[in-house]
Amino acid sequence: MNISKTYLPKETEEKWYSYWLEHKFFKSVPDEREPYTIVIPPPNVTGVLHMGHMLNNTIQDVLVRRARMQGKNACWVPGTDHASIATEAKVVAMLKDRGITKKDLTRSEYMAYAWEWKEKYGGIILEQLKKLGASCDWDRTRFTMEDELSEAVFDTFIHLYKKGLIYRGIRMVNWDPAGRTGLSDEEVIRKEVNQKLYYIKYQVASSKYQDTGKSNDLILGTEYLTVATTRPETIMADAAICINPNDGRYFHLHGKRVLIPLINREIPVILDEYVTMDFGTGCLKVTPAHDLNDYELGQKHNLPVIDILNDDGTLNEKAQILVGEDRFAARKKIAVLLEADGYLEKVEDYKSQIGFSERTDAVIEPKLSMQWFCKMDEMAKPALDYVLKGDIKLIPEKYINTYRHWLENIKDWCISRQLWWGQQIPAWYLPNGEFVIAKTREDAFEEAKSLKSQNSDLKSEDLIQDEDVLDTWFSSWLWPISVFDGFKDPNNADINYYYPTNDLVTAPEILFLWVARMVMAGHEFRGEIPFKNVYLTGIVRDKLGRKMSKSLGNSPDPLELIEKFGADGVRVGMLLCSPAGNDLMFDESYCEQGRNFANKVWNAFKLVKGWEIDDSLPNNNEVAIDWFESRFNQAIGEIEDNFAQYRLSEALMATYKLVWDDFCAWYLEMIKPVYQHPIDRETYNSTIKFFENVLKILHPFMPFITEELWHDELFGERSENDCCIVAQLPRYGKINTQLLAEVEIVKQIITQVRNIRNSKQISPKEKLPLSVKENSGVPYQKYKLIITKLGNLSTLDIVAEKISGATTFMVTTDEFYIQLEENLDPEAECARLKKDKEYLAGFLKSVNSKLSNERFMSNAKPDIIEVELKKKADAEAKLKILDENLAALAC
RNA sequence: GGGAGUUUAGCUCAGCUGGUUCAGAGCAUCUGCCUUACAAGCAGAGGGUCACUGGUUCGAACCCAGUAACUCCCA
Numbered sequence: 001m002n003i004s005k006t007y008l009p010k011e012t013e014e015k016w017y018s019y020w021l022e023h024k025f026f027k028s029v030p031d032e033r034e035p036y037t038i039v040i041p042p043p044n045v046t047g048v049l050h051m052g053h054m055l056n057n058t059i060q061d062v063l064v065r066r067a068r069m070q071g072k073n074a075c076w077v078p079g080t081d082h083a084s085i086a087t088e089a090k091v092v093a094m095l096k097d098r099g100i101t102k103k104d105l106t107r108s109e110y111m112a113y114a115w116e117w118k119e120k121y122g123g124i125i126l127e128q129l130k131k132l133g134a135s136c137d138w139d140r141t142r143f144t145m146e147d148e149l150s151e152a153v154f155d156t157f158i159h160l161y162k163k164g165l166i167y168r169g170i171r172m173v174n175w176d177p178a179g180r181t182g183l184s185d186e187e188v189i190r191k192e193v194n195q196k197l198y199y200i201k202y203q204v205a206s207s208k209y210q211d212t213g214k215s216n217d218l219i220l221g222t223e224y225l226t227v228a229t230t231r232p233e234t235i236m237a238d239a240a241i242c243i244n245p246n247d248g249r250y251f252h253l254h255g256k257r258v259l260i261p262l263i264n265r266e267i268p269v270i271l272d273e274y275v276t277m278d279f280g281t282g283c284l285k286v287t288p289a290h291d292l293n294d295y296e297l298g299q300k301h302n303l304p305v306i307d308i309l310n311d312d313g314t315l316n317e318k319a320q321i322l323v324g325e326d327r328f329a330a331r332k333k334i335a336v337l338l339e340a341d342g343y344l345e346k347v348e349d350y351k352s353q354i355g356f357s358e359r360t361d362a363v364i365e366p367k368l369s370m371q372w373f374c375k376m377d378e379m380a381k382p383a384l385d386y387v388l389k390g391d392i393k394l395i396p397e398k399y400i401n402t403y404r405h406w407l408e409n410i411k412d413w414c415i416s417r418q419l420w421w422g423q424q425i426p427a428w429y430l431p432n433g434e435f436v437i438a439k440t441r442e443d444a445f446e447e448a449k450s451l452k453s454q455n456s457d458l459k460s461e462d463l464i465q466d467e468d469v470l471d472t473w474f475s476s477w478l479w480p481i482s483v484f485d486g487f488k489d490p491n492n493a494d495i496n497y498y499y500p501t502n503d504l505v506t507a508p509e510i511l512f513l514w515v516a517r518m519v520m521a522g523h524e525f526r527g528e529i530p531f532k533n534v535y536l537t538g539i540v541r542d543k544l545g546r547k548m549s550k551s552l553g554n555s556p557d558p559l560e561l562i563e564k565f566g567a568d569g570v571r572v573g574m575l576l577c578s579p580a581g582n583d584l585m586f587d588e589s590y591c592e593q594g595r596n597f598a599n600k601v602w603n604a605f606k607l608v609k610g611w612e613i614d615d616s617l618p619n620n621n622e623v624a625i626d627w628f629e630s631r632f633n634q635a636i637g638e639i640e641d642n643f644a645q646y647r648l649s650e651a652l653m654a655t656y657k658l659v660w661d662d663f664c665a666w667y668l669e670m671i672k673p674v675y676q677h678p679i680d681r682e683t684y685n686s687t688i689k690f691f692e693n694v695l696k697i698l699h700p701f702m703p704f705i706t707e708e709l710w711h712d713e714l715f716g717e718r719s720e721n722d723c724c725i726v727a728q729l730p731r732y733g734k735i736n737t738q739l740l741a742e743v744e745i746v747k748q749i750i751t752q753v754r755n756i757r758n759s760k761q762i763s764p765k766e767k768l769p770l771s772v773k774e775n776s777g778v779p780y781q782k783y784k785l786i787i788t789k790l791g792n793l794s795t796l797d798i799v800a801e802k803i804s805g806a807t808t809f810m811v812t813t814d815e816f817y818i819q820l821e822e823n824l825d826p827e828a829e830c831a832r833l834k835k836d837k838e839y840l841a842g843f844l845k846s847v848n849s850k851l852s853n854e855r856f857m858s859n860a861k862p863d864i865i866e867v868e869l870k871k872k873a874d875a876e877a878k879l880k881i882l883d884e885n886l887a888a889l890a891c
Numbered sequence: 892g893g894g895a896g897u898u899u900a901g902c903u904c905a906g907c908u909g910g911u912u913c914a915g916a917g918c919a920u921c922u923g924c925c926u927u928a929c930a931a932g933c934a935g936a937g938g939g940u941c942a943c944u945g946g947u948u949c950g951a952a953c954c955c956a957g958u959a960a961c962u963c964c965c966a
Contacts, residue, residue, distance in 0.1 A: 003928095005929080006931065007931095274892095276892075292966085293966080399895090401895060401896095402894080402895060402963095402964065402965090405893095405895080405964090406964085406965080508963085509963095511964090512965095539963090543902080543903090545961090545962085576903085576917075576918085577903060579903080579904055579905085582896095582903095582904085583962080584903085585902080585903065587902085587903085589902095589919085590918085593917080593918065593931095595931065596929095596932090599929070599931050599932090600929065600931080600932085602928090602929080603928040603929035603931095604929080605928080606928045606929075607928035607929080608928085609928085649903095649904085650904095650905070650916095653905090653917065656917080664929090672928090675927060676927090751934090751935080754934055754935060755935055755936080757934085757935085758922080758923065758924095758934065758935045758936080759935080759936090761923080763924090764923090764924070764926060764933090764934070765926065839912095843912065847912095850949075850950075853950090854949080855948095855949040855950095856949040856950070858949085859949055859950090860910070860949070860950080861910080863910095864910050864911090864950095867910080867911055868910085868911090870911085871912070874912085875912085
């Protein structure tokens with residue numbers, strides 16, 4: 001027999017992953033069993049595995065493997081998301097490498113390149129997930145832009161449009177002037193930037209105007225108001241000046257009008273409590289076309305929208321001055337102009353948050369444009385109810401508040417994007433500007449012909465499809481339904497069996513973007529929830545608490561981690577530092593701990609593997625066997641409880657301690673035969689059984705090492721399909737609580753003996769004599785063997801009298817004596833006992849003060865009083881013994 | 892600006908309905924061990940004013956109010 005000294009993950013992992021695949025253990029088809037379903041949050045096709053995926057998918061795999069081992073029909077559906085913007089960026093970069101620019105391509109040429117890119121790189125991340133051990137049903141792999149899923153997108157778009165839930169409208173979007181596209185909020189990166197705050201003077205009209213109300217009669221006064229702005233180049237787009245109605249400094253401005261410097265356009269002074277009085281001067285310039293908040297303010301006050309910027313960020317004719325200048329150049333120039341004409345009061349340094357394009361790093365320009373929207377308020381209501389009623393559980397619960405807050409203040413969803421990669425909006429424009437909604441040109445043509453306004457010579461080619469594509473989330477919100485073809489065939493066997501799914505594991509960042517919308521889609525299109533539980537993971541940070549990011553370079557490469565510590569080690573490492581819902585401060589050392597744990601299991605196996613059986617030997621280990629069985633069952637209960645609450649790291653820790661401490665450090669040590677001595681058959685068989693159970697409960701966390709060991713001949717013959725991955729988890733069995741309690745006492749005794757050995761620097765090899773004067777009723781005879789073995793004792797005598805001149809210790813109220821060869825140090829002994837006494841006396845005092853407190857006695861529940869009385873009795877008994885021992889030492 | 896959350900040992904976190912000898916776990920640290928399963932290990936030990944200030948209560952890490960620091964989400 002030649003077993004390596006440490007566990008070597010590499011060969012094991014590949015071997016078993018292929019074995020599982022070959023034997024189709026990940027595959028799921030509907031049958032009579034209870035289903036357990038997870039749909040993967042589809043990673044972007046552009047994605048490479050990062051630590052967030054590692055965490056997320058480890059959790060999913062643990063849940064799926066556990067369900068599988070509970071006898072459920074476990075189905076984990078994998079797939080990828082087409083990720084419009086991210087992919088478009090990759091494709092544009094690829095084209096650039098080949099010397100092609102997107103502008104030179106037609107839409108269909110471009111799409112051909114994009115698909116080429118997708119086919120080449122789009123599956124990388126799924127391959128990487130296999131290294132982690134992810135037990136997805138790969139036959140079910142889907143892609144949000146494959147034909148069938150796109151069909152679903154078009155159908156739902158049309159459905160919602162017909163229902164009146166989709167409309168076109170003008171709205172402020174994040175405009176990237178370099179990329180010349182709108183961006184979603186998620187693609188905007190906010191950074192703090194040093195800027196200048198310009199204080200600009202606006203001339204106030206005289207009071208004569210107030211009387212006549214005709215602007216012709218405007219008479220200029222000498223009065224000015226001052227506005228602080230970071231964007232002086234947008235003053236030409238101003239629609240009003242806004243002040244807080246409660247601002248005492250400006251009561252005299254109520255109802256007045258002012259002139260925009262340089263262009264002398266006249267605008268009103270309006271009142272709104274939106275303006276903070278202590279920022280800047282308290283006067284806010286309202287520029288509806290170029291600021292989101294100003295836009296909303298403008299809507300409220302019916303202000304005109306004057307857009308002075310072109311798509312590329314240069315000023316247009318509406319600006320009247322500096323036309324054609326870039327916005328930043330214009331900013332500098334206008335400051336000079338203002339200064340020259342005396343309109344610039346001062347300039348201050350100012351720090352503020354500015355949005356940048358994730359792709360081009362250009363400063364984002366809020367811009368009004370025609371977009372498609374999906375109405376949300378109607379759909380939000382049932383989505384909220386599901387969560388509030390508890391049909392869908394959010395874990396941790398704190399997210400219910402966040403979820404509610406969002407849904408109660410929901411805004412319509414802008415679903416169009418100025419990109420090519422994605423589902424093109426199925427809207428077709430007629431030459432007269434009208435449009436129809438239809439899936440195909442043919443359908444659109446039919447539809448268009450039926451419009452009253454159309455003349456009969458309308459041709460199919462006259463229709464022009466909307467250039468924009470749909471937001472990626474407009475396909476991913478259908479994911480739990482579309483992966484089971486629930487749109488194409490709403491009554492098929494898969495969707496009826498697997499839907500609603502059980503658990504969704506995802507990041508809290510996309511609670512609104514994705515989770516809430518899936519709930520809406522589930523209700524809208526199936527009248528049902530899409531999943532029962534949503535487990536929201538934390539964000540993986542480095543140990544300094546910083547988010548992991550490419551630019552910081554603080555993110556380890558998951559594949560290198562797997563290389564270094566093994567997949568099992570990394571999985572354990574991830575879970576060890578991931579309390580439910582909190583961010584996790586990842587550090588490689590957790591993976592090291594995971595690897596060490598795998599190694600521990602490996603070595604326990606080596607030990608048992610080395611044993612020879614001697615059938616003539618009696619079983620002396622009944623107590624140890626009974627104890628471990630009870631302890632195991634107790635731990636199963638704890639683990640199940642933790643899983644029920646989705647406390648995965650605690651479930652793992654309970655498993656870890658059961659295996660390392662109880663199984664390895666206590667049980668195996670209790671029964672381990674002396675080196676090169678055989679073991680009896682009964683103990684051996686029980687141990688093998690225990691070991692097999694240990695492998696089972698470890699499997700969801702550590703699939704590879706457990707599968708490897710499972711197939712060792714130590715555990716007997718295995719048929720081809722007898723694998724750990726499909727073994728049935730041990731069920732909760734009976735617990736002997738008295739035995740468990742007594743063994744805890746036994747462990748304390750052993751620890752005390754070892755402690756004394758350690759503190760007196762006695763070699764671990766030297767056997768010590770121990771005597772016990774039992775007062776508590778613990779049947780020590782029963783545990784003699786165990787205590788003698790683990791305490792390395794020469795004798796264990798049960799005595800009736802105290803032994804003088806011995807080192808003593810107490811466990812509960814039982815007294816223990818070790819007679820050492822050399823004289824004990826009475827002073828040290830004395831000091832130790834006195835310290836114990838002091839502690840006990842203090843403890844007793846606090847108990848007594850409670851018991852003598854009338855209000856405690858009259859208010860506390862009877863069982864609490866009972867406990868206090870018991871504490872008192874115990875403490876008094878122990879004190880008595882201590883006093884006797886102290887007396888014996890004459891100190 | 893609005894909302895949510897966090898603060899317990901050096902680190903990461905448990906601590907349920909206020910009451911067991913309740914101040915815990917893992918890691919790290921320290922001491923002693925190469926005791927033939929494992930030094931990626933074994934044995935033992937030491938670490939905390941439960942952020943701060945008040946309050947409620949017979950009793951507070953836990954409930955209430957305020958303060959401070961940090962984090963996230965929305966704007």
